[in-house]
Amino acid sequence: MYIYIIMDYITTTGLRTKSTQLVSSLSKGNTISLIHRSKIIGEIKPKKETRVLIKTDIKQLKKLADLINLPKLSYKERDRIYRKHLMEKYGKGLS
Numbered sequence: 001m002y003i004y005i006i007m008d009y010i011t012t013t014g015l016r017t018k019s020t021q022l023v024s025s026l027s028k029g030n031t032i033s034l035i036h037r038s039k040i041i042g043e044i045k046p047k048k049e050t051r052v053l054i055k056t057d058i059k060q061l062k063k064l065a066d067l068i069n070l071p072k073l074s075y076k077e078r079d080r081i082y083r084k085h086l087m088e089k090y091g092k093g094l095s
Contacts, residue, residue, distance in 0.1 A: 010035065
């Protein structure tokens with residue numbers, strides 16, 4: 001037998017401490033009121049899923065990849081480019 005806790009409200013402090021319960025409640029489709037200093041200031045609703053299944057045609061995908069005409073890079077070249085980027089972004093202190 002499973003017992004589910006239905007959350008009707010949550011405080012701003014409870015957002016930090018009861019995040020797992022909040023996520024499970026939202027995944028079940030429940031709407032939760034947000035309370036701050038004894039006043040309801042908002043409502044947390046689950047996001048409506050809008051999944052669109054796209055059938056991919058491998059031949060068409062290969063044609064699109066050929067149109068982009070990206071250069072072929074070896075692992076060594078990719079590593080060199082990535083390390084150069086890290087040096088520019090973070091400096092010499094990165095190991």
